[in-house]
Amino acid sequence: xxRTRFPADFGLSSRMVLTMFLLGLLYVVFVAVLVAVLxxxxxxxxxxxxxxxxxxxxxxxxRIALYAMRGQEVSPRQAPELHQMIxxxxxxxxxxxxxxxxxxxxxPNAFATGRDQKHAVVCVTTGILRRLSEPELEAVLSHELSxxxxxxxxxxxxxxxxxxxxxxxxxxxxxxxxYGGFGRSNDNRDNTGAVILLVVLASAVVYALSFLLTRxxxxxxxxxxxxxxxxxxxxxxxxxxxxxxVSGEMARIPTRDLRAAEPLNAFFxxxxxxxxxxxxxxxxxxxxxxRRLDQLARLEAQLGRQA
Amino acid sequence: xxxxxxxxxxxxxxxxxxxxxxxxxxxxxxxEVAAGLKPTGQAAVCFKPASGQGFAAASExxxxxxxxxxxxxxxxxxxxxxxxxYRWVVLGxxxxxxxxxxxxxxxxxxxxxxxxxxxxxxxxxxxxxxxLEDGPPVNPGRRRCHLVYLYKRGTFYPFAPLEGERxxxxxxxxxxxxxxxxxxxxxxxxxxxxxxxxxx
Numbered sequence: 001x002x003r004t005r006f007p008a009d010f011g012l013s014s015r016m017v018l019t020m021f022l023l024g025l026l027y028v029v030f031v032a033v034l035v036a037v038l039x040x041x042x043x044x045x046x047x048x049x050x051x052x053x054x055x056x057x058x059x060x061x062x063r064i065a066l067y068a069m070r071g072q073e074v075s076p077r078q079a080p081e082l083h084q085m086i087x088x089x090x091x092x093x094x095x096x097x098x099x100x101x102x103x104x105x106x107x108p109n110a111f112a113t114g115r116d117q118k119h120a121v122v123c124v125t126t127g128i129l130r131r132l133s134e135p136e137l138e139a140v141l142s143h144e145l146s147x148x149x150x151x152x153x154x155x156x157x158x159x160x161x162x163x164x165x166x167x168x169x170x171x172x173x174x175x176x177x178x179y180g181g182f183g184r185s186n187d188n189r190d191n192t193g194a195v196i197l198l199v200v201l202a203s204a205v206v207y208a209l210s211f212l213l214t215r216x217x218x219x220x221x222x223x224x225x226x227x228x229x230x231x232x233x234x235x236x237x238x239x240x241x242x243x244x245x246v247s248g249e250m251a252r253i254p255t256r257d258l259r260a261a262e263p264l265n266a267f268f269x270x271x272x273x274x275x276x277x278x279x280x281x282x283x284x285x286x287x288x289x290x291r292r293l294d295q296l297a298r299l300e301a302q303l304g305r306q307a
Numbered sequence: 308x309x310x311x312x313x314x315x316x317x318x319x320x321x322x323x324x325x326x327x328x329x330x331x332x333x334x335x336x337x338x339e340v341a342a343g344l345k346p347t348g349q350a351a352v353c354f355k356p357a358s359g360q361g362f363a364a365a366s367e368x369x370x371x372x373x374x375x376x377x378x379x380x381x382x383x384x385x386x387x388x389x390x391x392x393y394r395w396v397v398l399g400x401x402x403x404x405x406x407x408x409x410x411x412x413x414x415x416x417x418x419x420x421x422x423x424x425x426x427x428x429x430x431x432x433x434x435x436x437x438x439l440e441d442g443p444p445v446n447p448g449r450r451r452c453h454l455v456y457l458y459k460r461g462t463f464y465p466f467a468p469l470e471g472e473r474x475x476x477x478x479x480x481x482x483x484x485x486x487x488x489x490x491x492x493x494x495x496x497x498x499x500x501x502x503x504x505x506x507x
Binding site: 080305 | 314316355360362390422500503
């Protein structure tokens with residue numbers, strides 16, 4: 001009875017598991033190094049600071065993000081169509097309705113935040129409302145609702161907080177050093193200096209590695225949300241169209257007749273970006289557009305198959 | 308499993324629950340006795356059409372089956388798309404049981420083709436005993452109340468639209484109290500979403 005047209009994407013899941021495993025391993029090693037170098041008397045302090053960060057980020061994520069984007073919560077009276085769209089998507093996906101906000105910005109963007117489904121907020125900018133057609137907007141909303149369903153804020157907060165802490169340690173040590181932290185004359189000065197140096201070094205390495213890993217994790221979560229969102233509305237191509245539009249790369253689909261453009265071809269440059277590995281793809285929070293479009297095309301093909 | 312799904316960022320499409328749908332015939336009796344609301348002989352199934360040849364084939368088959376069933380039972384059939392991109396199969400038949408059966412035909416056909424998750428809701432129209440003829444209510448005093456079945460939850464909720472996109476909450480709560488024991492009523496009021504401009 002309960003058939004689905006979409007087989008699970010084990011490749012995506014296993015890559016995500018590997019990334020999370022590496023992150024976990026990194027953090028365990030980091031804490032172990034801290035304990036070994038500092039001795040266990042500093043451990044409660046470190047954990048307290050880390051816990052404080054985690055608590056703050058976790059419980060205030062919705063307000064922080066809304067404030068940063070200047071999003072205003074809107075009632076069903078103020079934005080009836082947006083609310084209706086979200087109402088229906090939530091009924092389709094069987095999830096509680098998140099709060100809805102609009103940010104007054106011309107940058108086409110949308111985001112979802114909040115630690116769980118009860119505290120979730122979905123925010124869209126006026127720019128995206130203006131640019132996208134209704135089906136495309138719906139596709140974007142279903143992508144954002146998938147982020148909520150996957151509890152991405154909680155997962156990414158947990159994944160990144162020790163990395164943030166490591167970065168904090170590095171920065172504190174650098175400023176501390178610059179403002180005379182190392183200059184004090186001290187009896188066991190050499191020893192302390194070596195210990196601090198070791199902690200800073202370990203933190204720097206952890207920070208760099210966790211940065212790369214959390215970015216990788218974020219890219220996988222985006223792909224997951226694309227996938228779930230496209231399956232929810234049953235129209236992968238609509239989400240692809242919205243992505244292309246939002247990415248400001250509408251130029252990729254030429255509107256001009258090929259024959260008319262041909263004489264001019266000699267003046268066009270080949271695309272400067274070579275396909276394959278590049279440094280920027282390691283640092284990005286979102287996967288390259290092409291990869292997202294490829295995934296959506298595969299889903300569309302799965303939909304096309306006859307039963 | 309829910310934790311693991313969240314961790315892996317995969318949400319499975321929610322399958323539709325159909326068990327409670329047939330309870331609507333029994334509930335209609337209660338509604339008429341206790342609240343004076345009668346079925347208007349109209350019902351609709353709403354789903355989100357998917358793209359691709361697979362869904363087109365399913366739609367084609369569904370249309371054929373529906374036309375056949377409608378001809379046999381002597382009811383009417385209308386298929387409309389609303390402005391939010393959802394498709395409504397609107398059925399008209401004075402017999403509520405025939406309506407529920409026809410509604411179920413839509414569900415089962417979609418499900419067989421693997422499109423069960425596309426189902427949004429079913430709506431059964433009820434109104435005051437004032438005028439029971441088809442079509443929009445003529446006298447403004449006539450109360451309308453739809454019974455909406457949420458496929459993903461397996462629950463019903465009342466939706467009583469008034470003029471100017473307002474809801475008659477009093478009537479809705481009264482209906483909820485009436486139906487309490489007959490049907491699984493959606494307990495979270497936040498999920499009683501409004502359906503404006505539906506072709507019913």
